[in-house]
């Protein structure tokens with residue numbers, strides 16, 4: 001089973017990745033962008049150097065995604081794969097910019113993934129006051145520093161992107177306590193099958 005955790009920055013994805021690692025020690029844990037050696041280079045180009053052209057930025061995220069599918073997802077397809085972000089973030093962050101049409105984004109992402117999509121997505125959803133509290137405690141990168149409203153718009157688009165892609169999704173309140181969220185995700189893994 002290829003399960004992905006989605007949510008805006010500070011929603012709790014890394015926290016849940018760490019908790020799930022303990023509960024499923026044999027699973028494959030990965031992330032986008034940066035889940036492969038080439039992807040790490042692309043990630044630093046995107047998040048540290050920064051790219052001015054929106055098309056170049058999109059193509060770099062797509063290149064990272066293609067490499068990740070071929071090098072990580074396909075080789076572990078018969079096991080449990082848990083990924084911090086996926087094609088759903090790819091669509092959602094791009095849809096908010098409105099630089100590309102959703103149909104065009106679907107087409108580009110189908111090309112990049114070769115049609116290999118997550119089996120299930122968990123979206124960790126934050127209310128605005130909690131988002132503000134969490135952001136106040138965090139040093140932000142080039143994308144995050146675009147502001148709270150921007151992140152809330154992306155949060156809405158995460159759910160829309162999952163729908164457009166046809167990926168079954170569970171939205172979980174990110175303000176629940178860490179263990180409760182982990183248990184809900186664990187339940188999905190067990191009911192939908194560990195592989």
Ligand SMILES: Nc1ncnc2c1ncn2[C@@H]1O[C@H](COP(=O)(O)OP(=O)(O)O)[C@@H](O)[C@H]1O
Nearest residue numbers: 009010011012013014015134174175176177178
């Ligand atoms: N369920 C939760 N309740 C309260 N705080 C949380 C919860 N999950 C994560 N946090 C805290 O919120 C911040 C962001 O969490 P993190 O897992 O790094 O988010 P992300 O990986 O989505 O950016 C961290 O300080 C973390 O300890």
Ligand SMILES: Cc1cn([C@H]2C[C@H](O)[C@@H](COP(=O)(O)OP(=O)(O)O)O2)c(=O)[nH]c1=O
Nearest residue numbers: 009032033061085086089090093141143144
């Ligand atoms: C996967 C993906 C991420 N992003 C953004 C979301 C995040 O702001 C950033 C990287 O995500 P993330 O790994 O969550 O960053 P961090 O570990 O610093 O919290 O890239 C896109 O804009 N497009 C994409 O296709």
